[in-house]
Each structure stands twice: as C-alpha cells, then as structure tokens.
Amino acid sequence: MHRIVEVNPLENYRLRLRFSDGTDGIVDLSELVGKGVFSAWKDASFFNSVFIDSETRTIAWEGGIDLCPDKLYAEIAGADPLAILGKSEAAAR
Secondary structure (H helix, E strand, C coil), rough: CCCEEEEEEEECCCEEEEEEECCCCEEHHHHHCCCHHCCCCCCCCHCCCCCCCCCCCCCCCCCCCEHHHHHHHHHHCCCHHHHHHHHHHHHHC
C-alpha cells in the first residue's frame, strides 16, 4: 500500500501529494465536488481542511470522507490503478 506523507490543498479542488517512496504530484478532485459525500467540498474551507489519517495513511476529511491512496498514487504516477492495487496486495502478503 502506498502511504501518503504530505498533503497540501491547492486552488480549484486540487491537492499536492507526496508518498513515502518520494513520488509526488497533483491530483484534481474537482469532478467529485457536489457528488454524494463530496457535497461537503462545496465549502472550500472544508476541502482545505484535508489531513492525513494516522491509521490509514491516506487523505481524509472530517465525517469519514477519505480516498484510496493506491488510486491517488496511480493517478500521479500515470499507471493503471488495477495494476497498482495488484502490486499493493501482493506486497501485503
């Protein structure tokens, strides 16, 4: 599993992420805003309150909103999310 070690909110619902292996980049989450639990992000100050959950090591917001770190890693690395997930599961065994 890819562990997020740093998160910085940016304008337009984007986040700069850094992972424990040094991979870093920006993810654009604007397509999620207003959908389901992500309705809370319409308040930019709420979106900017993002933090790293100490247990799961992924990004999270109050109220139980979080995102899969492997999917975020794949997006930044330009890789197939399913391939990344398969590698993570194999490493966990």
